[in-house]
Amino acid sequence: VVTASLTTFAQTPTFGIRGGANFSKLNISASGTDISITSGTYTTFNAGVFADFKFNNVSIQPGLFATGKGGKFTSNLTDENGNDINGNATFKLLYLQVPVNVVYHAPLKGGEFYFGAGPFVGYGIDAKGSASDGNTSQSADLKFGGDGDFKTIDAGLNGIAGFKFLNGFMVNLNYDLGLTNIANESGEGKIKTRVFGAGIGYQF
Numbered sequence: 298v299v300t301a302s303l304t305t306f307a308q309t310p311t312f313g314i315r316g317g318a319n320f321s322k323l324n325i326s327a328s329g330t331d332i333s334i335t336s337g338t339y340t341t342f343n344a345g346v347f348a349d350f351k352f353n354n355v356s357i358q359p360g361l362f363a364t365g366k367g368g369k370f371t372s373n374l375t376d377e378n379g380n381d382i383n384g385n386a387t388f389k390l391l392y393l394q395v396p397v398n399v400v401y402h403a404p405l406k407g408g409e410f411y412f413g414a415g416p417f418v419g420y421g422i423d424a425k426g427s428a429s430d431g432n433t434s435q436s437a438d439l440k441f442g443g444d445g446d447f448k449t450i451d452a453g454l455n456g457i458a459g460f461k462f463l464n465g466f467m468v469n470l471n472y473d474l475g476l477t478n479i480a481n482e483s484g485e486g487k488i489k490t491r492v493f494g495a496g497i498g499y500q501f
Contacts, residue, residue, distance in 0.1 A: 309351065315362075315469065316344035317496015323368030323388065324489045334370075335491070339387060341365025343471075343494050345394075354402045364394040364419060364473075366451070366490045386428040388439070390447065390490075392419035394473075396455045405460075412458040417473060419451040445481055451490055452477045467498040 319341045326333040345362030367388045400413030421441035428435055442449035453476040459469030475490030 311349045311351070311500055313347050313349065313465075313467070313498055313500035314345070315347060315360075315467065315496055315498030316342070317469075317494055319343050319365050319492050319494045321366045321368060321493075322491045323366075324491055326487050326489075336368030336370050336388075339365075339367040339369050339389065341367065341389065341391075343496065349400075349500065351402070354404075356400045356402065358396075358398045358400050358413065358415075360396050360398075362394045362396070364392045364492070366390045366392060366419075366473075366475075366492055384428065384430045386426065389425045389427075390421060391423040392421050392451060394419035394451075396457075398455060398457055400457070408460055408462040410458075410460050412456075414454065414456045417453060417455040421447060421449050421451065421479075442481075447488075448477070448479045448481050450477065451475050451479050453490070461500060465500045467500060468496075469498060470495050 321339045321341055323336045324333065325336075343362050343364045345360055345364075347358050347360030350357045367390045369385060369387045371385045394417055396415060396417040398413040398415035400411050403410045424439035424441060424445075424447060426437050426439050426446075439446040441447050454474045455471060456474075457469060457471040459467055461467045471492075471494040473490065473492040473494070475492075478487040478489060480486055480488040
């Protein structure tokens with residue numbers, strides 16, 4: 298009976314696509330201190346595919362997504378002549394990310410409400426930075442891994458909630474809590490990702 302149930306479970310996956318906007322921040326902290334700085338929001342995107350292995354009202358949803366992350370930092374300083382210096386810097390990071398969520402489905406009139414959570418692992422594929430002091434601006438390509446600016450792997454916990462209509466159309470919210478330090482420099486400083494997302498999708 299158990300074998301038959303598992304076989305049925307494995308043979309009934311459905312698939313879907315999902316995409317939308319990410320509102321990302323970077324949290325910077327220093328070990329052994331109370332110093333913690335959270336960046337301003339950098340708006341980017343997420344898009345990808347997922348599979349849904351459903352058993353009764355619970356399913357396992359692995360996926361593969363292109364997920365933008367990053368943050369904006371601003372500074373307000375005064376030079377020796379009393380002039381204000383306003384600077385800003387933006388870090389733009391792009392990951393291929395694999396979340397694996399355990400999702401609960403609650404049937405409702407017109408569709409179903411769903412919510413779930415699970416781990417994610419992201420692999421950095423592109424990074425850029427830009428800075429401006431109000432008079433001049435510059436941008437640069439950044440690197441992951443090795444002697445680069447950021448570690449290649451970002452991992453943490455992911456939460457998702459949304460509503461799926463009877464026709465398969467979906468609206469959803471998600472939050473990614475990065476738990477790994479993506480700063481590539483050895484030292485006390487740590488950088489972790491924080492991403493809130495909103496989007497739409499379709500489950501076939």
